[in-house]
Amino acid sequence: MTASRATIAMLLEDFHQSILPSLADEAIRRDLSLGKPPRPKVGNTAKVIVGMRRSGKTFRLYQEILDLRADGVDPGRICYLNFDDDRLRPYDENLIDQVLETFYELHPEARSQGAYLFFDEMQDVPDWGVAMRRILDTEKVTLFLTGSSSRLLSEDVATEFRGRSLSYELLPYSFREFLRARGEEPLSPAALRSKERASRLRGLLRRYLVEGGFPAAQDLDDLERAQLLQGYSQLTVARDVVERFGFSHAAYVRGLARAAITSSGRDVSISRLDSKGRSQGYTPGRAKIAEILDAFEDAHLAYQAYDFSYSAQKIRLGGLKLYAADPGLYWASIPASDDGLAFALETAVYLELRRRRRTGRLGDIAMLKLASGKEVDFIEGDAALDDATALIQVCLDLGRESTRKREVSALQEAMARFGKAEAAIITLEEEGEVPVPEGLIRITPAWKWLLEP
Known part of the structure; x- marks a missing residue:
């Protein structure tokens, strides 16, 4: 049995009620820059993040969402959904359309004001590329996608988006991000010149x-x-x-x-x-x-x-x-x-x-x-x-x-x-x-x- 509209609505609202309020204290800021997000409009360019499962793609999306909130974007204009959630399987052929329409039913102002869409782990959803291209062509949105397959995303992007996307690769933590997660990141070149600090960093590298x-x-x-x-x-x-x-x-x-x-x-x-x-x-x-x-x-x-x-x-x-x-x-x-x-x-x-x-x-x-x-x-x-x-x-x-x-x-x-x-x-x-x-x-x-x- 495919996911019902009620299940989709529950997942969309659960993000805002349970996940989003706790993010500021949990997310380690990643160095991968996606550039400044464009304002929602018809014909925007999608931004696609690829990388191995569990490497942090979801939290990189969260980082983008937190930045939007810090800039004053109303949370009702932000739609996040992880398509790898087992409650969405087996996938309905119209799943993406159902997700978008359910979101607009919950937040009708987002359609007129412009929505920020964050769709996570898209690679297994049937015909996702066709649906994404249609959304870009007809809806006032800013679109972010992630997936764990480089080839699938790049081939679909080339076929369906026709130059309407930018791809970014996210790897697991770099050494700098590893240090940041421990509160050990050196914040200035002078911090690297201290013998005591250098000794500490050598140990952390190991x-x-x-x-x-x-x-x-x-x-x-x-x-x-x-x-x-x-x-x-x-x-x-x-x-x-x-x-x-x-x-x-x-x-x-x-x-x-x-x-x-x-x-x-x-x-x-x-x-x-x-x-x-x-x-x-x-x-x-x-x-x-x-x-x-x-x-x-x-x-x-x-x-x-x-x-x-x-x-x-x-x-x-x-x-x-x-x-x-x-x-x-x-x-x-x-x-x-x-x-x-x-x-x-x-x-x-x-x-x-x-x-x-x-x-x-x-x-x-x-x-x-x-x-x-x-x-x-x-x-x-x-x-x-x-x-x-x-x-x-x-x-x-x-x-x-x-x-x-x-x-x-x-x-x-x-x-x-x-x-x-x-x-x-x-x-x-x-x-x-x-x-x-x-x-x-x-x-x-x-x-x-x-x-x-």
């Missing part, structure tokens, strides 16, 4: 690399956190990968998901994954494995970083790395006997680069395999133009001379290739500079780099 940034996982003990994050992974695979894409052999997909998460920061070979599957009695083939990995990225479970000179052939030969959506998710998935701090650090750096990226194009955050066989962890730039804007190595500890030489020499080769006079090594604690014939390599502790504006 916690961040283990605990990660999922909001509900903060300050849980190790067992509780591991169970929660493993549950997030399993839910994402079940709902956003197997169910959405219709993959058979769900057990194989679950195993591949764990392999992807625990491989965070490592080279991945699709050929080796295929061979391992065959040894376990399942032969998906390389094309199917690549399809499943794409589905993991679509669900924001694990991201792919290609070699800078991207090609399908190089991916099959090992020109691919995977990064978990959160260092805590990685840590919760590896065997208890593993010391994964180095890979958690590289994962945290990748995710921060992803937060800071501007172009959103394939290859703008990549790895670089050099002619000598050496490797640079991250290169930012335009592969089509063979142009680099940043070269970054990540190394837990440069204490060994052989390690330092390996990291520096790889950057030197890359600096010479791209004509760059600067490069960076991000470490757990070390700081300094290494002059080289090609220019200067800056060594920066991760706690400081992660807090850069």
Whole structure:
């Protein structure tokens, strides 16, 4: 039985009566900017937030709602509904129209004055894109949407909205947001120069690399956190990968998901994954494995970083790395006997680069395999133009001379290739500079780099 108008009305009013009054004391402000919300009008542009389940998309909508309330917007003009609520299932084909009409019945002034619509977790609602386009074309609204699928949203937006939306990616807490949730955020550059403060931040970084940034996982003990994050992974695979894409052999997909998460920061070979599957009695083939990995990225479970000179052939030969959506998710998935701090650090750096990226194009955050066989962890730039804007190595500890030489020499080769006079090594604690014939390599502790504006 589909949801009744009474159920929809109850959910809409429950937000205003129970959830909204408590938000100011609960929400940790997120740094993802959605820009200034436009005033409601016919023909507005929708704003779409995508990200893994439980990464904080709902609270980012709440943040926007609180800002509207602070600006004096009447709460009767604000409509919020989470479409992932089980009381709305199974979805009626006219559910979105029913929600909007019910809201206007409860708050008739919103239709004439203009409504602010916040629709959460839309990806599974049938024909949602068609309904959203019609609302934008006919109603005086400002529209915010969220979903846990990048591909679904981007494809529907391209088809139905025709340039009438802007997409934003929300990851779990950054290190700065992790500190903010604990009242530890440094609010000025001077705060980073104190030795006592620096020592405190180094210790908190180690916690961040283990605990990660999922909001509900903060300050849980190790067992509780591991169970929660493993549950997030399993839910994402079940709902956003197997169910959405219709993959058979769900057990194989679950195993591949764990392999992807625990491989965070490592080279991945699709050929080796295929061979391992065959040894376990399942032969998906390389094309199917690549399809499943794409589905993991679509669900924001694990991201792919290609070699800078991207090609399908190089991916099959090992020109691919995977990064978990959160260092805590990685840590919760590896065997208890593993010391994964180095890979958690590289994962945290990748995710921060992803937060800071501007172009959103394939290859703008990549790895670089050099002619000598050496490797640079991250290169930012335009592969089509063979142009680099940043070269970054990540190394837990440069204490060994052989390690330092390996990291520096790889950057030197890359600096010479791209004509760059600067490069960076991000470490757990070390700081300094290494002059080289090609220019200067800056060594920066991760706690400081992660807090850069």
